Amino acid sequence: MKPVRFKYRAPATVADAVQQLAEAGIDGKVLAGGQSLVPMMNFRLARPAVLVDLNGVAALAGITVDGDHVELGALTRHQAIADSDRLQHALPLLAQTARLIGHWGIRTRGTIGGSVVHADPSAEWPAVLTALSAELELVGPQGAHRVPAGEFVLGPLTTAIGMDEILTRIYIPRVPTVRTAIEEVARRPGDFALAGAVVVASPEDIRWTFFGLGGPPETVRLSADDAQDEASLKRQLADRVAALEVTGDMHGGADWRRQVAVVVALRAWRQVAA
Amino acid sequence: MTVKVGGVVTEELEITLAVNGHDERVTVEPRWLLSDVLRRECGLLGVHVGCEHGVCGACTVLVDGEPVRSCLMFAVQAAGHQLTTVEALGTVDHLDPVQQAFWEAHGLQCGFCTPGMVLTARALLDRDPHPSEETIREALAGNLCRCTGYQFIVDAVLLAAEKRADGAEAGA
Numbered sequence: 001m002k003p004v005r006f007k008y009r010a011p012a013t014v015a016d017a018v019q020q021l022a023e024a025g026i027d028g029k030v031l032a033g034g035q036s037l038v039p040m041m042n043f044r045l046a047r048p049a050v051l052v053d054l055n056g057v058a059a060l061a062g063i064t065v066d067g068d069h070v071e072l073g074a075l076t077r078h079q080a081i082a083d084s085d086r087l088q089h090a091l092p093l094l095a096q097t098a099r100l101i102g103h104w105g106i107r108t109r110g111t112i113g114g115s116v117v118h119a120d121p122s123a124e125w126p127a128v129l130t131a132l133s134a135e136l137e138l139v140g141p142q143g144a145h146r147v148p149a150g151e152f153v154l155g156p157l158t159t160a161i162g163m164d165e166i167l168t169r170i171y172i173p174r175v176p177t178v179r180t181a182i183e184e185v186a187r188r189p190g191d192f193a194l195a196g197a198v199v200v201a202s203p204e205d206i207r208w209t210f211f212g213l214g215g216p217p218e219t220v221r222l223s224a225d226d227a228q229d230e231a232s233l234k235r236q237l238a239d240r241v242a243a244l245e246v247t248g249d250m251h252g253g254a255d256w257r258r259q260v261a262v263v264v265a266l267r268a269w270r271q272v273a274a
Numbered sequence: 275m276t277v278k279v280g281g282v283v284t285e286e287l288e289i290t291l292a293v294n295g296h297d298e299r300v301t302v303e304p305r306w307l308l309s310d311v312l313r314r315e316c317g318l319l320g321v322h323v324g325c326e327h328g329v330c331g332a333c334t335v336l337v338d339g340e341p342v343r344s345c346l347m348f349a350v351q352a353a354g355h356q357l358t359t360v361e362a363l364g365t366v367d368h369l370d371p372v373q374q375a376f377w378e379a380h381g382l383q384c385g386f387c388t389p390g391m392v393l394t395a396r397a398l399l400d401r402d403p404h405p406s407e408e409t410i411r412e413a414l415a416g417n418l419c420r421c422t423g424y425q426f427i428v429d430a431v432l433l434a435a436e437k438r439a440d441g442a443e444a445g446a
Binding site: 001002003004005006007008010034035038039041042043051053055079102103104105106108109188189190 | 284285287303304305307310326327328331334337340341342343345346347348350351394412413415416417
């Protein structure tokens with residue numbers, strides 16, 4: 001249960017980090033909060049030869065709120081998001097989400113950027129950022145570019161990030177006319193979600209973005225008229241969820257997960273409808 | 275610095291860890307976990323190593339006052355941060371109020387999870403001096419105990435909150 005030997009790099013700037021990652025080539029790996037990578041290294045499932053530790057890059061931390069946007073440094077810890085009064089006011093869904101992640105001792109280290117790039121199917125952030133139409137800033141040797149969060153996760157543990165790129169910042173638009181909520185089912189609080197749903201309700205439509213179903217976040221959209229009574233909403237959600245690709249595992253089969261997905265979608269809906 | 279260990283060339287780094295209020299100069303390989311360095315290099319055997327993959331919480335230490343799993347952090351990453359292990363809390367003759375409460379409320383049996391529990395409880399009370407039972411359960415959810423069934427641990431933290439409040443009054 002000890003990692004193999006690796007070379008340690010501790011850059012202070014994004015430019016240095018990008019250069020060190022490029023020099024490391026295919027043997028390099030970025031270390032953010034380490035709450036998924038280090039267990040994998042302890043098990044020796046991951047054996048990077050060079051570890052580029054981003055924790056000393058001051059430019060990657062921090063929460064900025066203005067009238068139109070919330071901007072999060074990729075290295076912002078889950079607990080900092082959960083504790084932020086400014087975020088609680090500007091985008092309460094973020095704080096609500098952060099509190100669902102892992103345990104306290106995980107949230108104090110784990111980062112939003114690390115979670116998004118790790119792209120575990122049960123992770124909350126990829127779904128939340130997709131639901132909120134966030135954009136991710138990636139920086140590589142060719143410079144910076146932005147990718148919509150909804151196009152970032154390609155599959156389990158697989159994203160659109162280049163091998164030589166680093167996720168630096170996350171831009172989330174503030175839309176005052178929408179109501180939002182998140183619900184999930186886990187075996188114990190802090191465990192990985194077995195199924196979860198983020199709801200974003202506008203006056204015109206309601207979108208549910210699901211996570212924990214085995215693949216990338218999946219979004220289902222219904223019109224506001226479809227949600228007039230709950231029995232019919234439940235039938236329509238069940239129909240739409242039946243069409244999603246869902247993978248079962250030892251904690252529950254695919255059909256069971258579909259049922260749970262409908263349950264959490266309705267619970268989230270009740271929060272915003274109340 | 276590059277050295278040869280058992281025929282393998284490896285990197286070694288000299289770092290300073292601020293542990294329990296004083297600086298420890300240690301030489302580490304980058305791959306050494308903070309939990310192992312605290313135990314082997316600093317002799318702090320109150321850092322209990324359980325699962326070594328972030329599930330059990332036994333190796334919890336405080337980094338800048340916040341609970342962190344020391345098995346999921348490399349020692350090199352801890353340089354520049356204030357580390358607190360259970361050794362800093364109290365002595366056998368003068369227990370910290372949290373330790374005293376664990377004793378009185380029977381918040382431990384085998385004791386393996388106790389340092390992690392006590393440190394997490396201490397960090398919680400520093401942040402929220404009068405936590406509800408629900409808050410306590412949530413804060414300790416990341417620390418596994420296979421003996422107590424948790425109720426006595428929750429009772430101990432509630433008692434510790436009372437003791438700390440009494441202590442603050444007495445000191446005022």
